[in-house]
Every structure is written in structure tokens, then in C-alpha cells.
Amino acid sequence: MKFATRSDIDAHVMHSGRHAGMSWLFDALETNRAILDDHFSLCGEQHARYFLRFRAFALDRTAIAGAVDLLAAEIPGGPKAPTRILCPESAGFELGRALSRRLALPIAVLAVDRTRRPVPRLVTGQLDPDDKVLLVNDIITTGQALVTMSRFVTSVGGQVRHIAVFATQGDAARSFAGRNDVPVSHLVHTHWPLYAADACPLCREGGAPLPAAEFN
Numbered sequence: 001m002k003f004a005t006r007s008d009i010d011a012h013v014m015h016s017g018r019h020a021g022m023s024w025l026f027d028a029l030e031t032n033r034a035i036l037d038d039h040f041s042l043c044g045e046q047h048a049r050y051f052l053r054f055r056a057f058a059l060d061r062t063a064i065a066g067a068v069d070l071l072a073a074e075i076p077g078g079p080k081a082p083t084r085i086l087c088p089e090s091a092g093f094e095l096g097r098a099l100s101r102r103l104a105l106p107i108a109v110l111a112v113d114r115t116r117r118p119v120p121r122l123v124t125g126q127l128d129p130d131d132k133v134l135l136v137n138d139i140i141t142t143g144q145a146l147v148t149m150s151r152f153v154t155s156v157g158g159q160v161r162h163i164a165v166f167a168t169q170g171d172a173a174r175s176f177a178g179r180n181d182v183p184v185s186h187l188v189h190t191h192w193p194l195y196a197a198d199a200c201p202l203c204r205e206g207g208a209p210l211p212a213a214e215f216n
């Protein structure tokens with residue numbers, strides 16, 4: 001497996017623009033080999049050369065603590081504060097658990113299917129009908145996981161109050177936030193190309209893609 005070099009990372013990953021002095025985070029992405037460089041198939045029939053393996057970043061205690069500090073600072077307190085965190089039982093769990101500790105909020109965890117997408121079934125914790133929920137995940141790519149998670153919250157009578165993710169890709173996060181009037185906090189935006197499966201230049205060069213879910 002190859003890993004993205006620092007120049008790959010600088011070319012394809014931007015910080016959110018809301019925080020200063022973020023070079024430590026880009027250093028951590030590189031040194032923890034958190035961005036894979038090969039040929040991946042993602043959920044939603046898209047292919048990409050790079051894949052963010054958040055779990056590798058989250059194993060770095062200093063890096064995850066720094067990321068959690070920045071995200072936690074954006075979560076409102078007082079009457080607007082969330083009452084619970086909901087995350088999936090995939091790489092997003094690492095961030096959900098860390099934010100749960102940092103914000104002293106109870107956590108509920110959704111099961112995932114064999115492609116690591118969340119399904120509407122809790123494996124840990126509970127949601128109450130009056131819960132104001134902070135949705136947490138590692139990355140928003142297609143937005144499908146966000147839709148599943150927010151429908152689950154609504155189905156039990158709760159309300160999505162805020163979304164916190166490590167990374168966003170494409171427009172899915174912004175369009176979800178706009179449609180649902182829910183703020184999204186993120187630290188980085190990845191903008192490497194995503195290709196439709198039937199128009200992927202990496203496929204044309206030969207070689208089948210690796211299923212990204214295997215690395216998450």
C-alpha cells in the first residue's frame with residue numbers, strides 16, 4: 001500500500017479556514033499514513049485515487065486530542081447545547097467517543113452494514129424523544145450516512161442540533177446543512193477527484209479498485 005506524500009496532501013486537502021496554525025494536523029495526516037494512495041471504490045459507485053483512513057489518524061493520541069479540542073469549541077453550550085452524541089460503529093466512532101468524553105455527553109452508536117454504512121439500529125446507548133443530537137462521523141462524502149443517521153434521530157422523536165466531522169468531501173455536507181438548517185463543523189475538506197465507476201481513469205489503466213470499506 002502506498003500513502004499520500006506531503007505534497008499530495010497539500011494539493012488535495014484544505015483546512016476549513018476557521019482555524020489558524022493547522023500545520024500540525026497536516027503533519028499528523030502524513031506521519032500517521034492516514035491517506036492511502038491507490039485505487040479505491042467507495043460507497044455510491046464512485047472511485048478515487050486517495051482514501052482518508054481516519055482510524056490511523058485517531059490512533060495518534062496527540063493528534064486526536066487536538067482535533068477534538070477544535071471541534072468541541074464549535075459545539076454550542078447552554079440552552080442550545082446537544083444532549084447526546086450519535087455516531088456509527090465505524091471509524092466515526094473514534095471521534096464520537098472522544099467528543100463524548102470531552103463534552104461530557106452520553107453517546108449512542110448505530111450499527112453498520114458490511115460496507116461500513118450505518119443502519120438504523122443502535123448497538124450502544126439510547127436516544128430519547130427529547131434529545132438534541134450531535135451527529136458525529138469521520139468524513140462526509142456522499143452524505144448518505146448523514147441521511148440515515150438524521151432519519152433515525154427523527155424516527156425516535158429527537159432533533160439533530162449540530163454535525164461534527166473530521167473531514168468533508170464534495171458538496172454533500174454543505175447541501176445537507178442548507179436543506180436541514182443544521183450547522184456542520186469540520187476541520188478539513190478533501191478535494192481529490194471522485195470518478196463515476198464507468199468513467200474512472202484508474203480503471204482504464206487496468207487493475208480493479210480496492211473496496212475502501214476494507215480499510216475503514
Ligand SMILES: [Zn+2]
Nearest residue numbers: 047200202203
Ligand atoms: Zn476505478
